[in-house]
Amino acid sequence: MSNPTKPQVAFYWCASCGGCEEAVVDLADGVLAVVDAVDIIFWPVALDFKRSDVEARPDGSIAVAFVNGAVRTSEQEEMAHLMRRKAQVLIAFGACSHLGGIPGLANLWDRKTIFRGSYSDPPSVVNPEGTLPQESWQEDGRMTTLPAFRDTVRTLDQVVEVDYYIPGCPPTPKLLMDAVQAILTGALPPRGSVLAPDIALCDQCHLKATKPDRLLLTSFKRPHQVLIDPETCLLAQGLLCLGPATRAGCEALCPSGNMPCSGCFGPTSRVHDVGAKLISAVGSAFDASSPDAIEAVLSTIPDPVGTFYRYSLPASRLRRKVSQAAPAEAAQ
């Protein structure tokens, strides 16, 4: 039974892998403090409340709603609007909800290509009739419906207004705990803030002292191609560590484990397009001056979009691959 004296909190999961839900579970003992302080009234992955339970509540009656995942389907879009309507504070939780995340890389294709890639082209799929998911299907007089699969993956704030962002893939338990504390004590920063430090990740990295002032790399390496020296700046070793253009807050978890930063916390507040900013930084970090030499170095970055926009393609200024279709057709 809900206790009216405690603030009510909801969690919802859109297009994501489930890691953000894990991050909540990873609070471990801390989750008890959270449960003690708040009343969780909606959390489909863990608790048996229905959408109709939320719909039945008065608007604005939920203190905080945490929504993780990007918005891909019509159902997710509807749920985003429902959460927005019922909650006083809506928080985009995790990289997918904040910037589009890994699911956002699907913006390099369109719905048609994705369906073909999933339901007809894979060698392990037998589908001679070319059956594809339908939004509605009638059989024996009964109508079954499925949510519509959109052409474009969106960040939460491209669908509804968002009050705060908790970055990360997934956010660390500490960030979540800090955010819950800030909400409970009313110590929140200005609306629209990302609830993490506004400095570059290098600042929290234990290898910072070994980062040279000037990088003159001659090739970029992937982690499996080198024996990584755990005592030297990963960028200086030729690994594309995105620390210089990524927001701090995770306390450099990946570099501490010998993995270059892949940028899941997104940029600091001064950057408008993190991929373009990374292109700028990387362009300054290698040593080549003739077009041929430049191409040779760049060929060691096999997937530039997947590298620089790994978590942020929908939040980029371009948002998605530009359709080759005629403008009139795209507008329909």
Next chain:
Amino acid sequence: MEEQRVGKANGQEPTIVAFFCTWCTYTAADLAGTSRMKYAPNVRIIRVMCSGRVDPQFVVEAFAQGADGVLIGGCHPGDCHYVEGNYKTLRRIALLKRVLREMGIEDERLRLEWISASEGDKVARVINDMVEAVRRLGRLDLPGKRKGWDAELLHHDGPTEALAAAAASDGR
């Protein structure tokens, strides 16, 4: 059908945003002007101290706000006022082109040219040539495309990114 999309056929002229370095290419554009050379009026020139000052974010922003092409002009290799700013530009633009290509934006829409202060004729030639190339490709019109992408949402009037709203209100 194809003709309808390009050039003047539908009354839509392509817009090119040009970033010219103050030491060479901007001076060359000045020379083209004082020499009364004629070139296509589709270009909007932005003067920067060095082509190396052109953050790839500027290029992406120009496209996002409705530019159909972006032209960057700098000093010839070896002539950079800041010694190696233009080499930095060369590397950045090469990398940016790889990304734009994957995003469906054609190579011809982003052009880097070395134009010295005395080459006013080259400014005119490059601009005319690029306007023609972009006209053949047709409009990029990202603000319009963004509206098309959002048409699939249930609430079309719902909040969307603040910058998209700004781009949509730029009168295009």
